[in-house]
Amino acid sequence: MSEPVLLVELSPDCSILRVNPGGLSLLRTLDGPLHVVAIFGPKGTGKSFLMDQLAGQEKAFCPVPGIWLQCLQHPTKPGETLVLLDTQGLPEQVEKDEKAVFFKLFLLDVLLSNVFIYNTSGDGDLQKELDRLIYVTELPSKVHVLEDCPLENSFLLSSILPEFAWCLRNVTSDFCWEEMLQATDNNMDTLLSSPAALEDTPANFILRLFPARKAFCFHSPHVDGEDEDIFSSDLLHPVFQRQLGLFREYILSKGPKTFLGNTLVNGEVLSGLLERIVDVLSRDEPILMSDICGDAEVAFIWQEGYENFPEPVIDPLQGAPAQKETPRISQPSAQETKVPQHSSSPSCAVPSRAQSSIMEGPMCLIENKPGENLQVSQKALSILQNIQEPVVVVAIVGLYRTGKSYLMNRLAGKSRGFSLGPTVEANTKGIWMWCLPHPKKQGHTLVLLDTEGLGDVRKSNVKNDSWIFALSVLLSSTFVYNSMGIIDNYALEKLHYVTELTEHIKVKASAGQSCDKNDGMPDDFIWFFPTFIWAVRDFTLQLKLNGRPISEDEYLEFALERTKDAPEKQDLAKKCLRQYFPNRKCFVFDRPASRQKLEYLDDLPEENLNPDFLEEACRFCRYIHENAQAKVIQNGHVMTGTLLGCLAVTYVDAIQSGDIPCIENAVLALAQIENSAAMQDALRRYDEMVLLLSTLPTESVEELLRLHALCEEEAIKVFLARTFKDEGQEYQRQLGHQLHSKFEELCRQNEQASQDRCQAVLMELFEDLEETISRGSYSVPGGYQRFLDDREEKLKQYHLAPEKGLMASRALQEFLNSKETVAQSILQADRTLTDKEKEIEVKKVQAEASEREAQLQRQMREQAKQMAQEAERSYKEHEKQLWAKMEEDRKKMLAEHEKVLTQKLQEQARLQREGFQQEVAVLQNEIQNLRHQMNQSKRRSWCVIA
Structure with a gap:
């Protein structure tokens, strides 16, 4: 070297x-x-x-x-x-x-x-x-x-x-x-x-x-x-x-x-x-x-290259591909060869995930058929359930024929996909889904939900509009409301669906949650609702207020200012938007093209679109791609496509049965699914770790215990990384029992591997000794001592043999016991020994066997002690990791409480300026209750597994 x-x-x-x-x-x-x-x-x-x-x-x-x-x-x-x-x-x-x-x-x-x-x-x-x-x-x-x-x-x-x-x-x-x-x-x-x-x-x-x-x-x-x-x-x-x-x-x-x-x-x-x-x-x-x-x-x-390069695709308008001369080389001879000219990537290149997205185009997720209840499409559901990575869910709703689908196609990075439709008839029915690799967040899937246009006069089941609006809110992490013109009283009246959310969604399953939509609206929605984005299309005003330029967000907040003498319906929409959606943003768009060209919007080249519209559309997409967060549920638990599919089924099933979709019930159902999956993931990880790290048999109990401890620690990490709302640690207890069963099976496998190895070594070592015995070579005067000497040599070799494992002593004891009759026969056949000497030898052999057995018993007691210590260690490992998990959840909850507290304080100050003193007092009580919960969380001594 x-x-x-x-x-x-x-x-x-x-x-x-x-x-x-x-x-x-x-x-x-x-x-x-x-x-x-x-x-x-x-x-x-x-x-x-x-x-x-x-x-x-x-x-x-x-x-x-x-x-x-x-x-x-x-x-x-x-x-x-x-x-x-x-x-x-x-x-x-x-x-x-x-x-x-x-x-x-x-x-x-x-x-x-x-x-x-x-x-x-x-x-x-x-x-x-x-x-x-x-x-x-x-x-x-x-x-x-x-x-x-x-x-x-x-x-x-x-x-x-x-x-x-x-x-x-x-x-x-x-x-x-x-x-x-x-x-x-x-x-x-x-x-x-x-x-x-x-x-x-x-x-x-x-x-x-x-x-x-x-x-x-x-x-x-x-x-x-x-x-x-x-x-x-x-x-x-x-x-x-x-x-x-x-x-x-x-x-x-x-x-x-x-x-x-x-x-x-x-x-x-x-x-x-x-x-x-x-x-x-x-x-x-x-x-x-x-x-x-x-x-x-x-x-x-x-x-x-000539033999392997793909065949040309002949364009009927261009005719046959041009012929090129051979390259400048000396060998082979410069004979002319017809070779197609290509500009595309070679067929040998493997397409990336971006080139072959999860879905080539959108499909209906929640069907809204005339005269029927809403139902989940099984084909779309199967796609969602196969997505195991976090999902960023962007839903768009709004009146029909307002260009929702065009914006969603832009988010997908495509010119076509969601159907646009050139007429006054609503084109999208139900809720359509498109799953694509997220363009900015590695390991995430972007799920786009395009909804049926609200307010279609030709619709036979108008009652489903409110359900589609509510489902879009419940399923998304970013909720886009798309409207035309400006944000005025008319636009707010059209947004009456937000005032009806308390009639279509409840947070808790306990009685009394349903309340009058005109007062006492539950503030719990703030914990579960998505970011709200108002997309205003064909905007014609200048963004100025009192002679100074303002941003789109300032425009939205100005439009949501409340006055005491405002019509009740208009004021209620503002109140609900501010209370339910504290995270708000606004985008305003110029008209994309002339009215004549709008019919062909999905086919128009970008150079034929209004530059101002294009710039705003790009800014809108960039904001969504960079800022829209993954869908989460309780304590910030990130949802996968699998869980999103289950959530959709849970809510739609509730609607079909005539119930109001309940967030608490949905979370409990998801927790059962996710906790079971977390337990299976953990057990699978344990098996993988054992396969990766184990070389059976182990030489000592300590080595086996270290192996199990390392695998168990990793399994618990996997479980706690995915589990949530494991009330009373029921699933973690089940995991503990199953990991213990796997450890017992690992011990059995280790013992069997050791036993097999020891028997193989003994059979190989004693093979020639057995042949000598079968020939009667020891059945002669002095043969017994020769037999003992030869056996002792074999035993020395046995003790030196590597990788025998824990059963080395027991396997040897069982082997010697099985050969004791043969040894006694050789002893009795040795005529050089007196009866007294033979008697003494028999007692000596018995004493050695007793000592070996006593030593085995001591080993077994020591192993039992180590196993008891292992049970204590395992308990403490579960306890330690659970404590860390609970502390992490507590910090997440406190951070979320701080965020909500800040939002409530801002809203309280705003209501104070607007003169709504009664609502200020109600909000003050909510703030005090929230602060009390936060103080309790800070002082709480978390329980661990009993």
């Missing part, structure tokens, strides 16, 4: 790359196939540590400038050489003059290796980490395989680039758990597939250019989770150790470096390639691989 040497160095001003003669000389000495692994990534992510692990050494690589080389005999493939390239790390902020240097280092890593590792942190924003690899987007423009080639260069590049491995370090979130267990096929696509994987992003270029991809996720290296020096610490976390082993095994299993086909690369070829690439880079020219490698060596790419 060689020590690492500098291969590519930087000039003092870090502007020029140079090949170090020492590294080049070492490279040239390498014969036979080479396995070239290069690593690239941000500073401080442990790149050198990973390379040392591949080399099977403690610490050799150092994070220094340039590219460092180490060559060693391949650990698993005799006669082949492992070549490791460690590259200096990217700083947190790459200066403008540094970008060109890092691109050159990146380019060398990619072109020289057969496995390229991108190493980053995995506990933060993965999109941000991926965006730091911006250099990959320059590959097609800076590296050309063939000159004057009609085939797309990206496709040709993909045939010569290495396997791309993304290593995510210190992963703490659950999304990568499967990858922490093993390097699964296609997991790279899951990590790369995000709404941000658009045409010009690193994710898209990786998908297009690197057909072979793999992702590896690593647990924090240390058991205590502290940020220690991973090079010197020997206290590595078992999960990290196991994942590290899987990573090393996978990387070392890859084939050797080949170039342009099946030609194996040796040190001479690789060094020549390095020199020529660095020479071209020094001139800041694009790299033409046919010049770097020679025309003869790239000739096969032409044939491969």
